[in-house]
Amino acid sequence: MGRFTIPREEYMRSGHVGCQGCGACHAMRYALKALGPRTIISIPACCWAVIPGVWPSRNLDVPMMNSAFEVTGASISGIRAGLDAQGKRDIQVVGWAGDGGTADIGIQALSGMVERGTNVIYIMYDNEAYMNTGIQRSSSTPVGAWTTTTPIGSTGYWEADEKKDMAEIMVAHRTPYVATANIAYPEDLIRKVRHAMEVQGPKFIQIYAPCPTGWRMDPGRTVEIARMAVSTHLWPQYEVDHGIYTINLKPKKTDLKEYVKLQGRFRHLPADFVDAWERRVDRNWERLLEKERFTRELVEKGLLPFHPLHGSSGKRPGGVGSHSADLPTADEVREDGE
Amino acid sequence: MRKVITGNHATAYGAKLSRPGVISAYPITPQTTIVEHIADFIADGELSCEFVKVESEHSAMAACISAQNTGARTFTATSAHGLALMHEMLMWAAAGRLPIVMVNVNRAMGPPWSIWADHLDSVAQRDTGWMQVYCEDNQEILDTTIMSFKVGESRDVLMPTMIAEDAFYLSHTVEPVDIPDQEDVDAFLPPYDPPFKLDVDDPKGFGSLVMPNNYMEFRYLMKLALDRARERIVEVDREFEEAFGRSHGGLVDLYRCEDAEYLIVAVGTTSSTVREVVDQLRSEGEKVGLARIRVFRPFPVDEVRAMVRGVKGVAVLDRVYSFGAFGPFYTELIAALYGQDERPVIKDYLVGIGGRDVRSKHIRDIYSNLKAVTRDGLDSETEWIDLNRPGGGA
Secondary structure, X not given: OOOOOOOOOOOEOOOOOOOOOOHHHHHHHHHHHHHOOOEEEEEOOOHHHHOOOOOOOOOEOOOEEEOOOOOHHHHHHHHHHHHHHOOOOOOEEEEEEEHHHHHHOOHHHHHHHHHOOOOOEEEXXXXXXXXXXXXXXXXXXXXXXXXXXXXXXXXXXXXXOOOOOHHHHHHHOOOOEEEEEEOXXXXXXXXXXXXXXXXXXXXXEEEEOOOHHHHOOOHHHHHHHHHHHHHOOOOOOEEXXXXXXXXXXXXXXXXXXXXXXXXXHHOOOOHHHHHHHHHHXXXXXXXXXXXXXXXXXXXXXXXXXXXXXXXXXXXXXXXXHHHOOOOOOHHHHHHHHO | OEEEEOHHHHHHHHHHHOOOOEEEXXXXXXXXXXXXXXXXXXXXXXXXXXXXXXXXXXXXXXXXXXXXXXXXXXXXXXXXXXXXXXXXXXXXHHHOOOOOEEEEEEOOOOOOOOOOOOOHXXXXXXXXXXXXXXXXXXXXXXXXXXXXXXXXXXXXXXOOXXXXXXXXXXXXXXXXXXXXXXHHHHHHOOOOOOOOOOOOOOOOEEOOOOOHHHHHHHHHHHHHHHHHHHHHHHHXXXXXXXXXXXXXXXXXXXXXXXXXOEEEEEOOOHHHHHHHHHHHHHHOOOOEEEEEEOEEEOOOHHHHHHHOOOOOEEEEEEOOOOOOOOOHHXXXXXXXXXXXXXXXXXXXXXXXHHHOOOOHHHHHHHXXXXXHHHHHOOOOOEEEOOOOOOOOOO
């Protein structure tokens, strides 16, 4: 008998209205397996605003609220505060937003939420464009991609800008736990969500979630393409835990051309463009390896991990004060002074 | 306990006495001292609640909505541009049937920048589904905050309330205010107990996609809720009077209107000046009264119809203009009276836009003009009062 490595419990029932081969559906299913039933989820405008089904149907077995496009960070701040006000501190509060809702219109509310030390998990499922509205480019769309607002035309009007690096933006916020995950690596995804549940304060997980409809790819190859994103080093699987980088998978590098040719959104790209892009990917990978090495050096020097500073006597949402190490609390300061 | 405090301080006391679980707010002039007083209450241990210091008003309302959805009572305060930024979330709060209470300090919208009193900010939110109550003094702000939780949280209402106070005339002006005892407020306002909430033991979905075969019904339920709120506002005002010994007039606050041939309709602090002038004119033998529209949403249609019976002329004082049309309070009044057998002459006077003082002299001039147009026929539907004419001079 083999041993199951993925929990058998399901909190996402059948009957979702996602497209065939939808990566975002895999992402939700695995994340909920990790989170369990004591979870409240807030979903802004995105594919997942539709996927649970049309009222009165709903395929999620956890309480959920829809919210406006740009408010996920504020919404889960409010849910956390509302629960804390009622003494309900043992419930996981999760924001579940797409790449546009996170990297574009929702980045202000997300930044505020993280800065306030809110004890929540923010999950960005990244399908690399505004898919629910019909494949318009977002700041998370990769360079070179076709979308309906970056049509190729006669002038080669494809996406000119590199994908915004949300994980690094979250690291710069001193977010206690930042991770990238991928629907093709469910055990790793589940481990990361479970770890996030143990960490106090804000957590950010960015999940790679292919969109066959928008990427112009075979819906039967969602998992295969997701694996290739990792093996090409285009999508490194890594986590940053209180400032310390760990690359979870270091696969032997495969050819970016193989990844590109399976997706219609890249069909137009000249070979030399893909070569230049690949050199860029390799440099990004090298930089990430250096970050891992460097932050380990900082651990040896005692400069990492960082600990959140909470001076308001443990009254922050989720009682984050218990995690403090660097600074005394306000109460301790008062006691010292007397 | 009686204290001499500003409208913003009274607001903070009203919020504190209502025992909110969550307050989420962002600072904007002239609302700032509300959040400052609330922060002081929390810092001094007088108020126990989660205070989410968000990065924008849009997020303030979003956080209130989500917190209220968990079953917590929430409060916020804003003004002008902050309210405009919230616009999207105001509709979310109302359609989410969340009885949030918010104080809006009425301030002019830029450009040009202005921080003074004007009703465009709140009137522009007319169709969001929020109840709107316009206050005349600081006591009324405090009392209305407590009453609004009770009205909004009624199981047959479940709608949010915006309380409007004029910038500086109330927000920064001190008046004696009676601050009720906490136990009396607790007896009047029971804890928030919504029929539905985000609950891991009873998982439900909120705000899911609906098709056109159901959307209209959700909107019809909101219509019924605000229709019922008309009665609840009057009932709760009566209950408040029984508990605390004072009433603020329910939907329309009538002053010396019994045998009046002329009415001056006013909103907010302008009403106090009108009250003064009505007393003067009454002593001169004029049959004139003040009708203060206290509640703009739900609009007091029946009360307005009743109050003009036997009246010859009505002056509506609007501190806001709907460009390309008329003053909004005038338009609403006209709409309520159209089709009635008996209709007085009604004229719209634009006053105090952007915080310009409305003085007794202006009210007296308006009254004289009203009498003239009632006798001779309307010269125009609207008149802007105390306007600097191009080329100088008033």
